[in-house]
Amino acid sequence: MMELTRKGEYAIRGIIYLAQQPPGRVSLISEIAAASDVPQTFLAKIFQSFAKLGLVTSSRGTGGGFVLARPASAITLREVVEAVEGPILPNRCLLGSSCDRGGPCLVHGVWRTVQTEVVNILDGVTIETLARTREN
Amino acid sequence: MMELTRKGEYAIRGIIYLAQQPPGRVSLISEIAAASDVPQTFLAKIFQSFAKLGLVTSSRGTGGGFVLARPASAITLREVVEAVEGPILPNRCLLGSSCDRGGPCLVHGVWRTVQTEVVNILDGVTIETLARTREN
DNA sequence: CACCTTTAGGACCAAATTTATCCCTTTTAT
DNA sequence: ATAAAAGGGATAAATTTGGTCCTAAAGGTG
Numbered sequence: 001m002m003e004l005t006r007k008g009e010y011a012i013r014g015i016i017y018l019a020q021q022p023p024g025r026v027s028l029i030s031e032i033a034a035a036s037d038v039p040q041t042f043l044a045k046i047f048q049s050f051a052k053l054g055l056v057t058s059s060r061g062t063g064g065g066f067v068l069a070r071p072a073s074a075i076t077l078r079e080v081v082e083a084v085e086g087p088i089l090p091n092r093c094l095l096g097s098s099c100d101r102g103g104p105c106l107v108h109g110v111w112r113t114v115q116t117e118v119v120n121i122l123d124g125v126t127i128e129t130l131a132r133t134r135e136n
Numbered sequence: 137m138m139e140l141t142r143k144g145e146y147a148i149r150g151i152i153y154l155a156q157q158p159p160g161r162v163s164l165i166s167e168i169a170a171a172s173d174v175p176q177t178f179l180a181k182i183f184q185s186f187a188k189l190g191l192v193t194s195s196r197g198t199g200g201g202f203v204l205a206r207p208a209s210a211i212t213l214r215e216v217v218e219a220v221e222g223p224i225l226p227n228r229c230l231l232g233s234s235c236d237r238g239g240p241c242l243v244h245g246v247w248r249t250v251q252t253e254v255v256n257i258l259d260g261v262t263i264e265t266l267a268r269t270r271e272n
Numbered sequence: 273c274a275c276c277t278t279t280a281g282g283a284c285c286a287a288a289t290t291t292a293t294c295c296c297t298t299t300t301a302t
Numbered sequence: 303a304t305a306a307a308a309g310g311g312a313t314a315a316a317t318t319t320g321g322t323c324c325t326a327a328a329g330g331t332g
Contacts, residue, residue, distance in 0.1 A: 001140075001144075001217065001218075001221040001222065001224055002138070002224050002247075002250065002251050002254055004137075004243075004247070005289095005290070005291090006290075006291065006292095007290075007291080008137075012243055028306095028307075028308095029307085029308075030307095039291080039292065039293085041292070041293055041294080042291065042292055042293085044308075044309085045292090045310090047308085048308080048309065048310080051308085051309090058307095058308060058309085059299085059300075059307085059308080060298070060299040060300055060301095060306085060307050060308045060309080061298095061299055061300025061301050061302095061305090061306060061307055061308080062300065062301045062302070062305070062306045062307065063300080063301065063302095063306085063307085064299085064300070064301085064306075064307045064308065065307075065308085066308090077243070077246060081137065082137075085137040086137065088137055088138050107140075107148055107213070107266060110213060110257065110258070110261050110266075111138075111140070113257055114138065114254050114257050114258070115138050117253050117254070117257065118138055118250050118253070118254065121246065121249055121250050121253065122246070122250070125246050130243060130246075141318095141319070141320090142319075142320065143319075143320075164278075164279095165278080165279075166278095175320080175321060175322085177321065177322055177323080178320065178321055178322085180279075180280085181281090181321090183279085184279080184280065184281080187279085187280090194278090194279060194280090195278085195279080195328090195329075196277080196278050196279045196280080196327075196328045196329055196330095197276085197277055197278055197279080197328055197329030197330050198276070198277045198278070198329070198330045198331070199277085199278085199329080199330065200277075200278045200279065200328085200329070200330085201278075201279085202279090
């Protein structure tokens, strides 16, 4: 429980790499994949999600590639994680079917608390912070 | 992300049912399964875990079944969840392979914070509380 | 003892999800 | 035109989840 999937891990590694490039520098997906040690085709999908959500800007053709769409200091860890893992605060009942069995499920409130707390933590961490923390 | 598996949900439903029985009353797995609307054989596995971890006491043969091993007020939601989903604070690196790629992974610290917070929340909720919250 | 009841535990299977890979299309620069 | 790059759909392999089944072990009861 509480574990990041590989997709989430790859997403973080990839965007941190982007954040560590000189501002405005365009990076190829092949380059990012090699540098962050992630299967290229898989990372390509992840960056598609980033682009759709406006975390990165993509351009095609020669000279194309990816750049952060905003300064790394304005991209939160939450955005990155949610981009690939889906929203942390879903609308649906947190215990799934349980709520349908008559009245809201008992654990509903607790789980809501958990999720709110997690969101707060992840919202407080920017990609810039992560990119600076350590060379890698 | 941050979702309980069905196993976790079943575990909570099952142990809440036990907590709602008169103290000391032995419940059959078949009874618990029917009452909490969970596949019986699956729930049996879950209660095996509970028994191993000392959350419930089991006895075999005629008149056997399950009882809470402690008062419901002394069993936390964390224990129940961890019994079936595994520990929330694992020793291994939170980003898996990432830490092996030279130095501790960047997100390690953040994830540790998240997990600590989640554990705190779940530790603060007892089965008694859940069992009382609502008739179900 | 023989027999019934109930949990314990292992083997096994099916469905869903995760983790990719492949191929073709679209866009863009030269 | 051609080449370089991302976009996007289909598909496949691997892993995890969800669930069943069968036999064994343990504990009562006549």
